[in-house]
Amino acid sequence: MLEVQNAKKYFGGVKAVDNVSIQVKKSSITGLIGANGAGKTTLFNMISGFIPLTAGTVIYEGEDITNQPAYKISTKGIVRTFQTPLGFPRMTVMENMLVFAKNRNAGIFTAIKTSKKVTPLEEEYIERARKILKDVGLGNKEDAWVSDLSAGELKILEFARPLMADPHIFLLDEPAAGINPANLNSLVTLIKDLRNKGYTFLIVDHNLKFIMNICDYIYVMADGKLIFEGLPDEVANADCVIESYIGKKKTEDTVSN
């Protein structure tokens, strides 16, 4: 469904992503792990059109989407989240949801002519947003300013918002970071549910337990390069992974806990 071929991104002398190829199969949950600075976010930025590739190709559903503008890639059903979720702070949770509804092209003249605060079409989107918010556990927050949400709630909203637009594939950048265990469980359930409905996921995260538990297939990056790929238990037992990533990560975890 999504295929990255020989992607490279150089920032001056820094080879942030160096010749990486990955494949995400339809309705799969594919993981991407690697220590800080491995190049995961940079890879996401290239796929989603936020930064141009130095070299390489991105193919989505057979179409070459390399270096297309971000807004265009989003409308194809590829949606990405951000490592640091901010949302639209001075807008309510409901407004945040509605921005992602597909009625964004409603015209200016229609708006001027419409005296109703909420059009029937919008009413539909509002209902839909309410249902999604309820499903993810933000049901009582629709009128809250997003700037008043907790970090965990923001993470959940980051994920709930794009559901308004019926995307096909989610690129989630560290969705579990900073989330409390209860919210994490509902996030895992939610992702699995959505996968069962046919949605596809590419997930970057530091939380190995989370990734191992949820992913069908995992890629491992280090210093911009792909160093391993395989099924979760293969990854868990691969020497190079333990060396370059898990070992390092475990010490970090103990420190931060």
Added chain:
Amino acid sequence: MLTGTALFLSSILTLAAIYAVIALALNLEAGVDGLWDLGVVSFVAVGAYTYTMLTVSPASAGQSYIMGFGLPMWVGVLAAGIAGSIVAFLIGKPTLKLKNEYFLITTFAFAEVIRQILTNERWLSNGVAGVYNLAQPFKTYFTPSVYPYILLLLLVIIVFIVYVVVHRLTYSTFGRSLKALRENEPLALTAGIRPDRFHIRAFVIAGFFAGTAGAFYVWYSTVITPSLFTSDITFFVWMAIVIGGLANNKGAIVGSVIFVLAGESLRFLDLGSGFAVRMASMKIAILGLILIAILKWRPQGILPEKKVKFSNSSKNS
């Protein structure tokens, strides 16, 4: 004395109404969309001159300006709006790609360029001498003593219409997309919102209303000269929307009224002609103090941006 006061008050309220139209326009592009436009006076100037050149009689001896078609006023107002939009499009196309800081400087520079052209190109619009004795709408139907109130009434109606239009735009899907861009552009991109397209639309709409405000300003002053269109107007309108409350359309109106009242009522203090210069700087000082007080104690403005709630959306307001 009473009629003198009332006349004076109606005159400054008329001016406040004109500022309110510009403030509503600026509020859409700067408050809702978050564009740092420091050249909104460009649209006002071009609108005012377009209106004048289309509606006046041909230039007489000793004058020189283009057109002078003597067209009806409503045509002139419409043309002023369109001219404002065109200027917005021409300025916006290359500059809206810039970061806010550069956009601010560029729009400011364009406003100065336009004023320089109006000042120096005498063939175009009679240069610094300007054009005098311009007509006012419906003037012939009323005695001169009541006419100021008629003009005020007309402008109140106009402010109401502009308010309704800008209000609807603000709370439409279009307005929500503008707000999203203001709040977090990368995230808005992932919603499929194309920044340049939305920014230029907001800018062109603002250009339209600010352009018509130029025509209304000509109604008010009955005179047009380049010196009426300095960047003071831009700064005053910015102050008005910051005082009133950025992204709140009622705030834009309230801010304009407070702003003009505070500035002009100083004239009430009849301190003799020698004080004229001192008064002019007093005005700036007092307005500055109001602004500082607002920013200190009520940074969101008198009427902060409204929270949009849909919880009782079955009852439309």
